[in-house]
Amino acid sequence: MTLIGSQSRRDFLRTATALGLTAATGPYMIGSAIAQEAPKKGGTLKIGMRGGSTTDTLNPTSYSNAVPLLVGYAVMNGLIEIDEKGVPQPELFESWEIGDQAKEWIFNIRKGIVFHNGKAMTADDVLYSLSLHTGADSKSAAAGGLKHIKEIQKLDTHQIKIILATSDVDLHYTLSDYHLLVVPDGFSDWARPIGTGAFSVESFDPGVRCVLRNAGNYWKAGRGNIDRIEITVVNDVVQRMNALVSGQVDVINDVDKRAVDLLRSAPGIELVQAPGGWHTIMAMQTDVAPFNNADFRLALKYACDRDQILNALFNGFGRVGNDQPIPVSDPFYNTDLVQRPYDLDKAKFHLTKSGVTDAKVILSASDAAYVGAVDMSVLFQASAGKAGIDVSVKKEPQDGFWSNVWLKAPFCTSYWAGRASATDMLASAYYSGANWNETHWKSQAFDQLLDAAKAEVDEAKRKTMIWDMQAMLSDQGGALIPVFSDWLDAHRSHVKGHTPHTQFDLANGRLCEKVWLSA
Template sequence: MIKTALKWTAALSIATSLLASSALAARTDLIVGVRLEPPHLDPTAGAAAAIDEVVYANIFEGLTRIDETGAVKPALARSWTISDDGKTYTFTLHQGVKFHDGTDFDAKDVVFSLDRARGEESINAQKALFEPIETVTAKDAHTVVITLKRPTGNMLFNLGWGDAVMVAPESAETNKTKPVGTGPFKLTKWTKGDSLSLTKSDTYWGEPAKLDKATFKIVGDATAQLSSLLAGDVDAFPIFSAPEMLPQFEADDRFAVVIGTTEGETVLATNNAQKPFDDVRVRKAMAHAINRQSIIDGAMFGYGTLIGSHFAPHHPAYIDLSAVYDYDLDKAKALLKEAGLEKGFKARLHLPPTDYARRSGLIIASDLKKIGIELEIINVEWGQWLKQVFKGKDYDLTIVSHTEPMDINIYARDDYYFQYKDTDFKAIITALNATSDEAKRTELLQKAQVKLNEDAVNGFLFQLAKTGVWNAKIKGLWANAPVQATDLTKVEWMD
């Protein structure tokens, strides 16, 4: 009887221990909330950010990849060399890499992917990224040589975009609905209008993912996002749509509220060819008259980072120029007087249909009125904005976030809607394009930032915040968004 009791006690102790271990084991699944459903899942055939949010680094990989700081890292290419003239890139590929359908990845797939992206029939949304490429050749199964028409210092970064991921000829045409990549996850189910399910790939060539399963749950409404997090139906919203609701999560220790930056430089875009904005003194006067912190507080509920040029604060080459044009109405009035406009003037402010633009526009109009600049606010839809402002250049001022990564070179385009034409700035960008040396590139990128600030080309307002909310036990999600992605490769639950 005693022996039987002892056996039962031992068995109960073991069972209790096993249950405790099971209860303490970290989860290996994750439910990620996203606002928009992707139109399809081929990042080489569409511009929608919602595509890369799901597939970048998770399902598809490129020769290089962009990390959380915006720096270029190796991916399918484990190393590379660049010729002295900057026109020949030789990539050494990882060996033993397979696509999710079991086919091998090798140099022939690189040739196919890049020729497809830049070919005449290409529907790649960023085809211009590949224009500098002259030829792509497979030296052997694991070596690829890319020859350029001219030095292009940003080529390694360009190859890290979602638009430059590697695809196979066997599956390229069906990637929109059945994506086949080389990444640590593969798609297992897509329930249209509801969710997309990914599972860990057992044949992944690199470091395996910590998660066994990830589900991207589509929750478009801000109130529904709030409810789903509070109920535990969704574990994380890497981009939470309603910053005004964040204080509720900040007060709840079950959640982490993580504020980072995006590639969204939000600017008071200025028509530099339109009088009186062709006078740098007028542009500087406006810069001193705008209380940018009040815009962040009033229009963005306190979320955003002050900027002084067109460059993301999370990038290693960033320099903080946000204090150069301090809020000083006396300086602003003095500059207008120097420009012969002490009585002020009238101008048009075209506002696209985003909350940040419409709310910011009201604050800016109030600020500029204090120095005699009266703005006529003209609200337009995106179609009209693209036609009249962006393409037609028929505007004085507008407010928009430029979300493309590393796009400071747009200021070197004569036909761009800012109409900023400066030979010194163009020379900086030309030199930048001609070098791949990181130290030299950093020096030139910083010169470019300073030049745009000195010329007050636009009113540099703030960097759009990446407002993330997730379960406090989750680690590995990006705070910043240098590319439009939800990278799950390092995500795990803490015990």
């Protein structure tokens, strides 16, 4: 089977299913139609962003914040791009062929692409860039989904073969991961990364500001239109929204959904909304007491008033979660899984069954994760208290949260943006060897199901396996997932090309190369 920027039968079925949901839940812009205008060149774009920290770097293996992700896609290119419909499209990989049983994949590398330093991109650069995420000692968040790579061979200057230890029909989705960006062979100066993207870095002050300038002669037609981009970290949501309304910035991410009417009433402001896989988590490390007790975890899950959190903190922009990470828009979403309610009687039952007599826990929370993370924790504190569970909320500083608290605190708020495929999401966060397995979930049965699902070409059989994994996580896992929330960005009306995307905010992190200014 050969894919050349098109869809296999399997992808067609997946996309058809997703499109069937689009009429009811698809992405859209509020305030204007998505006009088909010819892009214009020039101008300076000013972006105010949540998701920056003084601990940020531009090393793609380390991305855990929104600002490095946006800068990464501006300066570098990925291997495969996921479009607005969730379909893999060629990027630096121009085409690919799937071998027998999906254990061998051949990728053809786009020719004529030049790095900012003038070097022509070849297979050696791709091999090096992948090695940053596949080495035994790699700390990359993408490493978990690539552990089954047995060998990567260079076939010629613009072709490689990836040989897998186990079959994987979703490998092309996995290779779209935003960490998998291409740099020159041997490159390591992450303060000033060199890529093949539309922009180069003029300055980068982590957690404060980043300035990009157009690198010229971008290879993607119609993209890379802005001359200069100024990204300012504005983690405070009130300041961020005020900066947009006052015209200090042209675009912001992570609009406060509780205050969205203020932007709706402001002249010249447009909202960009998209449902997707973004979900909030209260992550319990399942190997640390008392979270190593399955009944205690269930007690916490039943003690969460999800509807209250959705309405009070997200203003209804989303849907309640069910303690598993696959969204309703995914074709492999388990529709048979019964929604867990807020049920104090069941919470008390499982608390008693757990045998935990001193039900006191500390929940580490910071709005570095998302706007309202601390408020959500306080709401959960109140609802859990009614079940006899004493939750203390520890408010953590925003700066350094991802480096100093996340993956370290045994009970912690965080979020996931979702992934391009269900198997990739499950592998990234719940596979035993995943670097970002924040709940420390380790289940041999789960791992075996995931391996089998990635290898299975029969849609019905894959569906059963992925449904079973969702049920396992919902009932036994350490992720308390109250809400799936829509992405919500905003921009001033002279910004064009800022379209919604279900996978991530700011046009799936590719805002810099996609937009242009009308005036």
